[in-house]
Amino acid sequence: MDSIPNQQHAWVNLRRGEPAEALEYRADWPVSKNLEPGEALVKVHAAALNPAGYKLMKFLPNFVANRPLGDQVFGWVRSDHMRLTNQGALCQYAKVREDWIAYAPSNIPLDEVAGFAIVGITAHDMTVKNADLQAGQRIFVNGGSTSVGAIAIQIAKSRGVHVTASASAKNEAFVRRQGADEFVDYTTVSLPEFLWQRAEEGRKFDYIFEMAGVTDPSMYTQSDSYLSPMGFYATVGPQPKGLYLSEIWNLMKTTLFWHLPRVLGGPKAPFKLVCLDYQREDLEQLQRYISEGAVKPIVDSTYNFKDTLQAYERLMNGKIAGKVIVKVNIEDN
Template sequence: MKAVRFHQYGAPEVLVLEDVELPTPGAGEVRIKVAGTSFNPVDGNIRAGFMQGPIPVALPHTPGLDVAGTVDALGEGVTNVRVGDAVVAFLSMTGVGASAEHVVTAAEALAPAPTSIPLADAAALPVVGLTAWQALFDHGGLVAGQRVLVNGAGGSVGGHAIQLAKAAGAHVVATASPRTADRVRAAGADEVVDHTSTALADAVTERVHLVLNLAPVAPEQLAALTDLVHDGGIVVNTTVWMPAPTDEARGVRGVNLFVRSDAAQLAELGERVDRGELRVDVARRVPLAELPSVHAESTTLPGKVVVLV
């Protein structure tokens, strides 16, 4: 089968499309015929070698944490899916990824793919959807009537977080650049702050209950986010190379988010897509052979990119 792999860490040019052996599922595993995967910024950091400590991978490595496809082989003891089922999953960060014609994963990671969108497009959901869900509800404890600040809301995680927070009955303040402001408004943000021209301290005049930080801000900017939070509130931070800030005097907690695979949550997200309550935005679709160019454009991509296999 065909797969994109890298044999050494480095620039996007280390990614090569090559022939590899078709994998066989072991006990408790399934093999998926891949319809699509997607690009996440962490894929580029893993390829570049920046994540060797927290996310060690064996070389050569196939990237691609998201997968959408069809089950085409079952390992021993698998009973939760059948051959032919359309599924989505968030794959192991240290395992073989989905930038290939087939991938093997644990059956317990699978959720039914939403049926209201193309199967390949469903690959845009797992990592970003689970990140937003876990930040808001598992760590942030969001409830109706609260105010949420999504800092750096212009990306795919931000778009999902805004939609989920609004559905939960929250008031959402979101920061975005002029390039992404319309996308943030379309997701449902109540207030949009242009972070390129306005200081957050000036724009957020009423404190929030929860801050979700998605932006690679300077350490002093990250620390200042606690000033925008009510006493007893929470700052959930996804830029985990800097610890989430706290303010013990006011009971403001900081939480560092490490997203995890959760099939039940992913199934719920898929059901929301099918009910029309959650929109999966795909900015571009590219063939597998063009994955290196996607990595090369990682800092200027217009939104979520789905890789068609």
């Protein structure tokens, strides 16, 4: 610990608002050296920005780091820990629980793996822990160009699954590079109608994974016609674009149909809201996915530490494919 400074460079959330208003760059932020049993202090190399960061202004990024002893690791910072320690990952040194980190795969750059933990765990939860995908099954991924959607496609293909995925036309090449067998442009067709047509052709889906955070419940309410009898509809959860009446109304309808029994008109297919269900072995499985070449993390863009506000602007623009990475290592900036 003697070689670790007492102060560090960090972006600190001091007030409410958008990142440009809420964040302040500090060069004198204290380093948390008092470690409890089961905690580790990591030197952060790069951090990934997540939408929750600017929506709640409570940092919830992944990070890649070097421990003081030299082990290269990747992992994440839990939101409750951030509230207790007043520390996220946009700093040079981060104190975390040891079970939130795992050895980083050696076959890809640290910057790339920085954005993998949270999206990788979420995709793994959906495709493996909830669905237990098997070779020969068929799935539909709505939001194939999102970070979670892209990783879900890769995991599904590694298990021999046929994948149909949606995105806008400009992201078709990106989605197909992840391994999607069939692509649909959601801006030109009705997705429920498209799925129904596939079912009419004898190609029902075993699972539907909603990764885009849409609030319109129609894809679920009509799912009995295009889901197999044992299938289900899983979602990362509706993510309203604002407090508009249409968005609020769609949220209310989604909640209603989610809980509505079939005898009262609700769909037969189960509705699963997949929240982060983290276990240490999940992070270790992600490491194996990358090391074996089954999955490759996706980086949209990389920014220097002092350009974090520009990185948030890129994230908030919404037109990204992959993770937005901030290189925290001051020596490289």
